[in-house]
Amino acid sequence: MEVILTNDYEEMSKTAAGIIAAQIRKKPDSVIGLATGSTPLGTYKELIRMHREDGLDFSKVTTFNLDEYLGLSPSHDQSYNYFMWENLFKHININPENVHIPQGLVDDAEAFCEWYEERIKKAGGIDLQLLGIGSDGHIAFNEPGSSFGSRTRVKTLEEQTIKDNARFFKNEDEVPHFAITMGVGTILEARKILLIANGENKAPVCKAFIEGPITSQVTASALQLHPHAMVVLEEKAASMLERKKYYNWIRDNKHLVQKYLGR
Numbered sequence: 701m702e703v704i705l706t707n708d709y710e711e712m713s714k715t716a717a718g719i720i721a722a723q724i725r726k727k728p729d730s731v732i733g734l735a736t737g738s739t740p741l742g743t744y745k746e747l748i749r750m751h752r753e754d755g756l757d758f759s760k761v762t763t764f765n766l767d768e769y770l771g772l773s774p775s776h777d778q779s780y781n782y783f784m785w786e787n788l789f790k791h792i793n794i795n796p797e798n799v800h801i802p803q804g805l806v807d808d809a810e811a812f813c814e815w816y817e818e819r820i821k822k823a824g825g826i827d828l829q830l831l832g833i834g835s836d837g838h839i840a841f842n843e844p845g846s847s848f849g850s851r852t853r854v855k856t857l858e859e860q861t862i863k864d865n866a867r868f869f870k871n872e873d874e875v876p877h878f879a880i881t882m883g884v885g886t887i888l889e890a891r892k893i894l895l896i897a898n899g900e901n902k903a904p905v906c907k908a909f910i911e912g913p914i915t916s917q918v919t920a921s922a923l924q925l926h927p928h929a930m931v932v933l934e935e936k937a938a939s940m941l942e943r944k945k946y947y948n949w950i951r952d953n954k955h956l957v958q959k960y961l962g963r
């Protein structure tokens with residue numbers, strides 16, 4: 701796991717957007733996995749800027765979002781469909797046919813989940829998956845206890861997640877209790893993973909998933925099993941890490957090893 705420490709939210713967002721843009725420039729028809737929540741908003745803002753000012757081209761990009769609340773229509777202002785169009789898609793030149801977001805209003809959620817997995821396979825798999833992390837350690841809506849082999853499915857949300865997300869709704873009672881989410885197993889199949897986190901409230905969980913044991917009680921710790929996982933943290937989220945000095949040394953001395961890597 702490559703841990704990249706940044707000074708503030710803006711630097712975290714620009715670093716993450718830079719990694720996504722580099723992937724798209726290298727492979728214009730990349731398949732990118734996207735996330736919702738407050739954490740990636742700055743990353744999306746920077747990608748929009750790069751599209752407008754630097755010509756970053758999304759026309760051949762395919763996207764798959766991680767999750768959606770079960771029961772919310774795509775036009776509901778708290779649905780993740782709505783979030784993605786408002787905060788990213790409507791500002792870039794993505795082909796709407798290449799956008800995939802789980803649907804919250806489906807007659808047969810199980811069949812939908814199978815279809816979603818199939819679509820990811822048909823697209824050739826995900827090249828780069830962006831992730832946030834919940835204060836209970838979840839990635840997507842894989843709450844504590846989710847199997848590392850889990851696939852896209854319906855998941856019941858934890859009380860903590862409902863409390864955390866209540867800030868976006870009128871009150872806690874309005875937060876849906878179920879979601880459709882990619883599984884931990886689905887996420888681990890992405891060729892590269894990029895997790896971002898900011899804020900003091902994420903510090904304990906960042907320490908747990910980066911420096912603690914691999915456990916389904918902190919589903920983000922599954923990233924320790926991935927061959928190419930990058931974690932970009934803002935200072936407060938990184939404040940409890942014990943090996944900060946080591947991560948910073950690597951960042952500052954990367955050039956020393958470059959000559960051995962053939963890059």
Ligand code: PGA
Nearest residue numbers: 737738739740832833834
């Ligand atoms: P947040 O949510 O970005 O709003 O903190 C992250 C998550 O639950 O994955």
